[in-house]
Amino acid sequence: MMAMLFASKVILGSITFDQVPRLLKQQVADILVENGCEHLITEEEYLPKAE
Numbered sequence: 001m002m003a004m005l006f007a008s009k010v011i012l013g014s015i016t017f018d019q020v021p022r023l024l025k026q027q028v029a030d031i032l033v034e035n036g037c038e039h040l041i042t043e044e045e046y047l048p049k050a051e
Contacts, residue, residue, distance in 0.1 A: 003027035010040050017042045 007028045009015045017040055020028045029046035032038055041047050 003031055007031035007035070007037075011035065011037055016040075017046075 003024050006015070006020045006024055010017055010020065010028065010032065017025070017028070017032075025043070025046055029038075029041050032040055033048050038048060
C-alpha cells in the first residue's frame with residue numbers, strides 16, 4: 001500500500017525516486033516497471049536486469 005503511494009508520487013512528479021524510503025525502493029521500482037515508468041528509476045541497482 002505504501003509502495004503504491006510512493007510510486008504514484010514519483011509518477012506524478014511530487015517526489016523523485018531518490019526520495020523514496022530505502023525499505024520501499026524495490027517495491028516502488030517494481031511498480032514503476034509494471035506501469036512502464038522505469039525511466040523514473042534513478043538508481044541503477046533497482047533497474048530491471050536485461051536478460
